[in-house]
Each structure stands twice: as C-alpha cells, then as structure tokens.
Amino acid sequence: MSASRIGFSAPSNIALIKYWGKGLDQTPKNASLSFSLKNSVTKTYLDYQEKIKGEPQFNFSFEGKSERSFHPKIEKLFQYAFELYPHLKGYSYKIESENTFPHSTGIASSASSMAALSLCLTTLAKNLNEPLVADHFTASASYLARLGSGSAGRSVYGGFTLWGTHEQVAGSNNKYAIDINASIHPELKKLGDTILIVSSEAKSLSSSDGHKLMNENPYAVTRFLQANLLISEMMGALKSGDMEKLGLLIEKEALGLHALMMLSQPPHILLKPNSLKLIELIQTFRRESKLPLYFTIDAGPNIHLIYPLGLKAKVEAFIQERCLPYLEKGFYIHDEIGEGPTCL
Numbered sequence: 001m002s003a004s005r006i007g008f009s010a011p012s013n014i015a016l017i018k019y020w021g022k023g024l025d026q027t028p029k030n031a032s033l034s035f036s037l038k039n040s041v042t043k044t045y046l047d048y049q050e051k052i053k054g055e056p057q058f059n060f061s062f063e064g065k066s067e068r069s070f071h072p073k074i075e076k077l078f079q080y081a082f083e084l085y086p087h088l089k090g091y092s093y094k095i096e097s098e099n100t101f102p103h104s105t106g107i108a109s110s111a112s113s114m115a116a117l118s119l120c121l122t123t124l125a126k127n128l129n130e131p132l133v134a135d136h137f138t139a140s141a142s143y144l145a146r147l148g149s150g151s152a153g154r155s156v157y158g159g160f161t162l163w164g165t166h167e168q169v170a171g172s173n174n175k176y177a178i179d180i181n182a183s184i185h186p187e188l189k190k191l192g193d194t195i196l197i198v199s200s201e202a203k204s205l206s207s208s209d210g211h212k213l214m215n216e217n218p219y220a221v222t223r224f225l226q227a228n229l230l231i232s233e234m235m236g237a238l239k240s241g242d243m244e245k246l247g248l249l250i251e252k253e254a255l256g257l258h259a260l261m262m263l264s265q266p267p268h269i270l271l272k273p274n275s276l277k278l279i280e281l282i283q284t285f286r287r288e289s290k291l292p293l294y295f296t297i298d299a300g301p302n303i304h305l306i307y308p309l310g311l312k313a314k315v316e317a318f319i320q321e322r323c324l325p326y327l328e329k330g331f332y333i334h335d336e337i338g339e340g341p342t343c344l
C-alpha cells in the first residue's frame with residue numbers, strides 16, 4: 001500500500017453526569033452522560049506509509065508545530081491501537097492536528113483529539129481488514145478513543161451519548177460509549193452551551209490525577225451509586241423533555257463533583273471566587289426571569305451555561321449586562337449540541 005491519508009474532525013463534549021474515578025484501562029466507576037459540541041472540534045489528518053526499519057513510528061504536529069508535550073498520550077493511544085490491530089504496526093505515521101477552540105478554556109481537547117485520531121486509526125484498521133474490536137465501526141472507534149482518554153469515547157457520536165454500564169440503559173457498557181439520541185425528547189436536542197471563561201490558566205489538577213484521588217476518597221462508593229441514580233433521573237427528564245428537571249440535575253451533579261474534589265486528600269478547590277459569583281448570578285437571573293438557564297462545570301473554574309438554543313439572544317444579553325466583569329478579559333465562547341464527527 002502506498003502513502004495515504006485519512007482525516008477526521010471530532011467534537012469535544014460536555015458531560016452532564018461526569019466520569020470521575022476509574023479502574024484499569026479507563027474502566028469507569030460510574031456511567032457518564034454528555035452531549036457533543038458543534039463548534040469546538042479537533043481536525044486530524046493521519047498520513048501513513050509502510051514503515052522502513054529504524055524509522056520513527058510517528059511524527060506529530062499541532063497547529064503546524066512539533067508538539068512534544070502531546071507525545072506521551074499519542075504514544076499510549078498507538079500502543080493500544082497496535083494491541084487491538086497488529087497490522088497497524090507495519091506503518092509509520094505523520095499526524096497533523098488543529099483545534100477550532102482555544103486551550104485551557106474548559107473545553108476538553110483531549111476528548112476531541114483522541115476521538116479524531118481514533119477514528120482515523122480505526123478506519124485504517126478496517127481498510128486493512130482487521131477484525132474490529134466492537135460490532136460496528138463507531139463503537140470500535142469509541143473503544144479505542146476511551147483507552148486514550150475516557151471522555152473521548154463519547155466524542156465519536158453526535159448529540160447525546162452515554163458511556164459506562166447502567167442497568168436501565170440497554171446496550172450500555174464500560175468498553176465503549178453508545179448513542180442515546182433515540183431516547184431524547186426533540187425539544188432537548190437543541191441546547192446551547194456557552195462557556196464563561198473565568199480563567200484560562202492551565203488546570204491545577206489534571207484529570208488523571210483527579211481520577212486517582214477518587215481511589216482514596218471516603219465518599220467514593222456513595223458517589224458512584226449517586227451518579228448512576230442521577231443518570232436514571234436524567235434519562236427520565238431527557239425523555240419527557242423536562243428542561244427544569246434536567247437543569248437542576250446538572251447543577252447538582254456539577255456541584256457534587258466539586259464537593260468531591262474539596263473532600264479529596266489533598267483537598268482541591270478548583271472554583272475561583274468569580275466562578276461562585278457567576279453561579280450566584282445565574283441562579284438569581286433564573287429566579288427573576290423564570291428562564292431555563294442552568295450551569296455545569298468540569299474539573300476547572302469555567303462555567304458552562306446550558307439552555308434551550310432559542311434563548312441564545314437572552315443569554316447573550318444576560319452575559320453582556322451582568323457577567324462581563326467576572327470573565328477573564330470579558331471572554332466567553334458560544335457553542336451548542338453538534339452532529340458529531342465528519343470525515344475530512
């Protein structure tokens with residue numbers, strides 16, 4: 001086979017119920033549920049050719065520059081890919097990647113980047129007639145992506161996704177994420193996610209260190225049970241189109257995640273004073289306006305506003321009128337539920 005190229009664009013996603021705590025090989029301790037974003041994507045091209053002895057296995061550049069700091073994660077993904085699909089070892093690779101969103105803004109680039117590269121590698125495995133690891137292509141790409149970064153397993157789909165075994169969700173499992181869009185009320189399929197940037201400093205707690213902290217957290221067992229219960233409740237709200245119930249559940253979950261971090265050893269407080277100020281503003285605005293505007297937060301200080309997309313102009317006015325003083329350089333990013341990866 002001569003040199004060839006495969007390209008994919010894959011979205012980041014925002015978890016409404018978070019994956020926080022894992023076993024070996026990214027086996028999650030509870031199921032997580034997310035939606036994929038539309039504008040925040042990683043575009044990756046994988047060029048491959050038969051490997052000449054002694055040649056490096058891969059060469060990676062991010063936004064036109066060789067980026068050594070990404071190598072360990074990519075190397076790990078390739079190791080997993082070689083175990084699953086041994087024929088991939090016979091090639092050398094050039095990977096070119098770029099993000100459509102800025103770094104350290106509360107948008108998970110590991111999810112989109114690992115998903116994009118996994119889609120490329122799974123395509124190549126399929127083209128080489130390797131038996132795929134799951135019974136269809138997207139599930140197989142999710143399987144590989146999850147080995148690279150747990151949340152990336154959810155980024156191979158559009159709309160809503162669930163990853164992790166949950167007794168009430170048919171087909172759910174720990175090995176790959178599944179598409180749950182058939183269980184979502186049409187009105188909840190168009191949600192906005194506007195990210196209010198409180199700080200763009202690099203995260204003070206990496207997600208891999210965060211997952212490890214759950215091994216010793218005294219509330220861990222309760223948390224894992226609680227997350228699965230929240231999923232049951234959330235699936236009900238998603239099915240019936242109950243935005244208020246959904247919104248209150250996502251806030252409970254986000255604050256619960258941060259409470260867990262505060263109760264870890266050593267304790268971590270990832271929220272900043274301005275994150276708390278924004279939470280207060282959102283809750284006051286909701287009370288006053290009676291509009292369904294809610295928040296979620298990942299493992300960092302930035303706030304994701306979640307709302308029916310039809311409210312975007314009102315959310316914009318709320319940010320302009322009340323939130324700007326609390327944002328880093330007045331910075332925020334509008335995004336929304338997206339349709340998932342595309343082949344480039």
Ligand code: PMV
Pocket residue numbers: 014015017018019020032108110149150151152207208298299
């Ligand atoms: O995929 P990881 O290992 O980076 O963990 C993701 C952790 C959270 O973003 C906090 C939650 C989630 O489910 O996306």
